[in-house]
Amino acid sequence: LTICINRKMMKFYCILLILLLSQCYSFHISSMLSTQTLRKSELSMISHGIGFKRLGRPADQRKALLRGLTTEVIRHGRIRTTLVKAKELRRFVDHIISLAKKGTLHHRRQALAYIYDKDLVASLFEQAPERYAERQGGYCRVIKEDLPRRGDGTPMAIIELV
Structure with missing residues (x-):
């Protein structure tokens, strides 16, 4: 037994299935209903690939950039960079x-794998436990600057350790 369903009916059944699933699982469906056609990725309830900014670079360059900036923030205490x-x-x-607050050998090795300077990791693991003893998170703050960058108008910010 085969059933022929035209494209409009298929779209209707997909929307009906999404509405039924939304009763069991809580997820946002208004964006799915507003699109002209439903794509396969819109039927999934898990948001894959969301969780970090790509910064307009390939993965290896982005990782190197963030490692370098992290090293400099820990070394100098504050740096000026773009807001994003x-x-x-x-x-x-x-x-x-x-990791530095936990202070175990395993956590030290994880930090050494990420930070470029070994001496900086050693000093961080000595200073961080007493400096941030009563703080549970939020060890740095981002302060937006008033003026954008002169060349391209990118919003700038200062990131500093608390």
């Missing part, structure tokens, strides 16, 4: 300081 980079960098700096 500063917001993305905040996650990595907080993670490295959390």
Whole structure:
């Protein structure tokens, strides 16, 4: 037994299936209903690939950029960069300081794999536990600057350790 369903009916059944699934699982469907055609990726309930800014670079360059910026923030205490980079960098700096607060050999090796300077990691693991003892997170702050960058108008920010 085969059933022929035209394209309009298929779209109707897909929307009906999404509505039924939304009763069991909580996910946002208004964006799916507003599109002209439903794509296969829109039927999935898990958001894959969301979680970091790409910063207009390939993965290896992005990782090297964030490693370098993280190293410089920990070395100097504050740096000036673009607002998007500063917001993305905040996650990595907080993670490295959390590793330093734990202070085990395993966490030290994880930090050494990420930070470029071994002496900087050693000093961070000495200073961080007492400096951030009562703080549970949010070890750095991002301060927006008033004026954008002169050449291209990109919003700038200062990221600094608390």
